[in-house]
Amino acid sequence: MEIVSENKAHGGRQLVVKHASAATSSDMTFSIFLPPQAEAGEKRPVVWYLSGLTCTHANVTEKGECRAACAEHGLIFVAPDTSPRGDGVPDDPQGAYDFGLGAGFYVDATQEPYARNYRMWTYVTEELPQLVGSEFAADMTRQGITGHSMGGHGALTVALRHPGRFRSVSAFAPIVAPSQVPWGQKALGGYLGEDRAAWRKHDAVALIEDGARVDEILVDVGTSDTFIENELRPELLEQSCAKAGIDLTLRRQPGYDHSYYFISTFMAEHLRWHAERLKRG
Numbered sequence: 001m002e003i004v005s006e007n008k009a010h011g012g013r014q015l016v017v018k019h020a021s022a023a024t025s026s027d028m029t030f031s032i033f034l035p036p037q038a039e040a041g042e043k044r045p046v047v048w049y050l051s052g053l054t055c056t057h058a059n060v061t062e063k064g065e066c067r068a069a070c071a072e073h074g075l076i077f078v079a080p081d082t083s084p085r086g087d088g089v090p091d092d093p094q095g096a097y098d099f100g101l102g103a104g105f106y107v108d109a110t111q112e113p114y115a116r117n118y119r120m121w122t123y124v125t126e127e128l129p130q131l132v133g134s135e136f137a138a139d140m141t142r143q144g145i146t147g148h149s150m151g152g153h154g155a156l157t158v159a160l161r162h163p164g165r166f167r168s169v170s171a172f173a174p175i176v177a178p179s180q181v182p183w184g185q186k187a188l189g190g191y192l193g194e195d196r197a198a199w200r201k202h203d204a205v206a207l208i209e210d211g212a213r214v215d216e217i218l219v220d221v222g223t224s225d226t227f228i229e230n231e232l233r234p235e236l237l238e239q240s241c242a243k244a245g246i247d248l249t250l251r252r253q254p255g256y257d258h259s260y261y262f263i264s265t266f267m268a269e270h271l272r273w274h275a276e277r278l279k280r281g
């Protein structure tokens with residue numbers, strides 16, 4: 001583990017960390033904010049933030065405005081990268097932004113040439129939690145997860161497939177049914193192949209239809225988000241949660257778009273919502 005940068009902020013410490021990942025057979029970089037309470041040696045809850053297309057750890061770290069709320073509530077905030085990186089890691093054949101580098105979609109690819117490196121599911125669900133749990137003052141019995149867009153899809157699917165691991169789940173403008181939208185169809189087809197049965201395990205709406213459950217979900221999406229109708233389709237999550245009895249709070253925020261101006265506006269509310277659930281019992 002190599003500390004790439006370290007800055008004091010809000011009485012805590014913002015780190016950027018690089019490590020050799022066995023899951024992705026590449027070096028991976030993530031950011032972690034340690035609140036003042038963790039700096040004082042106390043084990044603190046962890047909120048995972050999975051980012052969207054084209055992002056690295058840096059977008060939310062620099063533009064997400066997460067640190068004041070994390071310091072107030074004593075939350076460790078971890079932001080992984082969105083794909084493997086480096087020499088020899090294959091990209092989209094046309095260099096498109098929505099597949100390959102910056103677009104790992106939080107799956108373990110089975111298709112060539114992606115299967116060796118594109119193992120973001122194993123990375124975010126196994127390898128990185130083990131590293132964070134062993135290297136930092138993290139209370140791994142208290143975890144929450146959130147994310148944006150492709151990372152909102154990641155947060156929902158990871159939570160739905162790990163019952164009991166997360167006490168709180170939220171998302172900003174998530175892709176909720178990747179099997180039914182262009183971004184998701186391209187990614188799931190490219191990484192997992194054309195067998196749609198394999199896609200269902202990486203589709204929040206399909207997982208809920210197939211019986212997966214979380215107690216409650218908070219979702220914010222902007223009404224001026226240009227991806228809302230064709231890629232995000234929050235109404236599909238609304239319908240599946242209503243049918244399944246999942247307590248979904250879906251807030252359509254008037255005039256907000258898909259950007260970090262939107263995310264940063266509601267970040268503190270999401271973190272408070274996580275903190276309330278993470279401090280229970």
Ligand SMILES: N[C@@H](CCC(=O)N[C@@H](CS)C(=O)NCC(=O)O)C(=O)O
Pocket residue numbers: 051052053054055059097148149150258259260
């Ligand atoms: N309009 C973007 C689509 C990708 C996009 O909007 N990415 C979102 C996540 S899905 C993002 O957070 N981008 C980076 C940023 O705003 O810092 C493009 O064509 O590159």
